[in-house]
Amino acid sequence: MTPLDILRAHEPGQWTRPEDCASRTPLPIDEGDRVGVVLFNLGGPSTLGEVEPFLYRLLMDPLLLDVPVGGRMRRWLARSVAYLRAGTLREHYELIGGASPVPRLAREQATVLQDHLDARYGGPAGVGVRVYSAMRYGRPFPEKVAADMEADGVDKVVLVPSYPQYAAGTTGSALAYWKALGARGERPSWPTTVVPEYAANPKYVQAVSERIDEALQRVPRHVREEVALVFSAHGSVFNAQGPRKPPYCCHVHSTVDRVMQHRGRDRPFRTAFQSLIGPNHWLTPSTPDTMAALAEQGHRAVLVVPIAFVTDHVNVRYDLDVDVRETASAHGIDYFEVTAGLNTHPLFIEALGEATMAQLDVPIDTNQRRHGGDGHAQTYPLRPLQQLPRHKVTRDGACPTCGRQWGARRWTHPDRPTQSATATDRPASPPDERSSSLAESRSKEDP
Numbered sequence: 001m002t003p004l005d006i007l008r009a010h011e012p013g014q015w016t017r018p019e020d021c022a023s024r025t026p027l028p029i030d031e032g033d034r035v036g037v038v039l040f041n042l043g044g045p046s047t048l049g050e051v052e053p054f055l056y057r058l059l060m061d062p063l064l065l066d067v068p069v070g071g072r073m074r075r076w077l078a079r080s081v082a083y084l085r086a087g088t089l090r091e092h093y094e095l096i097g098g099a100s101p102v103p104r105l106a107r108e109q110a111t112v113l114q115d116h117l118d119a120r121y122g123g124p125a126g127v128g129v130r131v132y133s134a135m136r137y138g139r140p141f142p143e144k145v146a147a148d149m150e151a152d153g154v155d156k157v158v159l160v161p162s163y164p165q166y167a168a169g170t171t172g173s174a175l176a177y178w179k180a181l182g183a184r185g186e187r188p189s190w191p192t193t194v195v196p197e198y199a200a201n202p203k204y205v206q207a208v209s210e211r212i213d214e215a216l217q218r219v220p221r222h223v224r225e226e227v228a229l230v231f232s233a234h235g236s237v238f239n240a241q242g243p244r245k246p247p248y249c250c251h252v253h254s255t256v257d258r259v260m261q262h263r264g265r266d267r268p269f270r271t272a273f274q275s276l277i278g279p280n281h282w283l284t285p286s287t288p289d290t291m292a293a294l295a296e297q298g299h300r301a302v303l304v305v306p307i308a309f310v311t312d313h314v315n316v317r318y319d320l321d322v323d324v325r326e327t328a329s330a331h332g333i334d335y336f337e338v339t340a341g342l343n344t345h346p347l348f349i350e351a352l353g354e355a356t357m358a359q360l361d362v363p364i365d366t367n368q369r370r371h372g373g374d375g376h377a378q379t380y381p382l383r384p385l386q387q388l389p390r391h392k393v394t395r396d397g398a399c400p401t402c403g404r405q406w407g408a409r410r411w412t413h414p415d416r417p418t419q420s421a422t423a424t425d426r427p428a429s430p431p432d433e434r435s436s437s438l439a440e441s442r443s444k445e446d447p
Helices: 003-009 048-059 071-095 102-125 142-151 168-183 202-216 221-226 248-262 287-296 319-330 346-357
Strands: 034-041 128-135 156-161 192-194 228-234 269-274 301-306 335-338 390-392 406-409
Touching: 003 071, 003 168, 034 102, 034 142, 034 168, 048 071, 102 128, 102 346, 128 142, 142 168, 156 168, 156 346, 202 248, 202 301, 202 335, 202 346, 221 301, 228 248, 228 287, 248 269, 248 390, 248 406, 269 287, 269 319, 287 301, 287 319, 301 319, 319 335
Parallel strands: 034 128, 034 156, 156 192, 228 269, 228 301, 301 335
Antiparallel strands: 390 406
């Protein structure tokens, strides 16, 4: 589909909440089935020549950028802005290696996740598992992925976002594209289930914490205890509180709260939002403004944690590591670091696997198999989204942005503690030079 086709197929209000796109019961999987797992990502230009068309497709997305024009007028506006902005964006990509790292890293994530799902669950259940990387604004596009799945003989499908926190402009946009392909007859109609979010999955939380520990080692020892954390999430248009509004801000604050609880709230922290575009009212505070506020309070050492990105990305490697670094330095912050992307961190791959298997009913005991078949069950069984309660957004309950009380899905039983991931719970480490297990000994979660 062309970006104009997608714009014309847009239905305002669709995919406004995770509950609108999640299965209320697990998708039944039988022995001999072939399951296709579609791992959605934003994508990125693989060459400098792809920057302008990538930016055009992004600007044409009504769920990402809501502007009061449509049809051919929006297409003209998007083409004009893409042409004007492409030169600057190409310079940014040149500074981080000449292309987006996202397509390569997303393929690596898909490969490692497929190996994990096949070895841990698919093989023992007699089920074929194939993971496909699909890009919303770059190659491979979802229609190419759907054609590959059809050629591979896929029987049933799980849609898994690379975005831990649900937002209409990320997960919602990817699902709307997939839905539009089906409505136009451009893909088969498979039995399908969806993973809307995994913002508070304990293994995802611990993976983020380990990346924080790794980055802290780059700070001089004499100031390490002074480092303040800034969790920087991609910006999203702010929607007033209401039962049908997307819960992105609540999910972001839920993740931050769980990470800091896991770490014993060991240092001061802030949550901020970055990469704001267009005339809309975006979530605040901005990441640059947060740097200025921290400097004004006397902080001189800051570690930025890109909490809504799971791969290295231009919004991290340039926007944070170059642009925000300059802002921090200009305000007197002497020590500034940014955590590495999760990429193929073993715990993140396990979190994706748990989120996937929670939406499937396979002919084996998944809660036993995820521990290597040793029969030791952890305290959070894998259950579909609709059967789980939700976390309070913060310790005080309410979301600091919109005031709602309930955030991301709770993976644990309310009356049981959560055990940490240990070495026996993990698969062999995939090839990610930055993954480590520095935080294993400190893995503590309250009920």
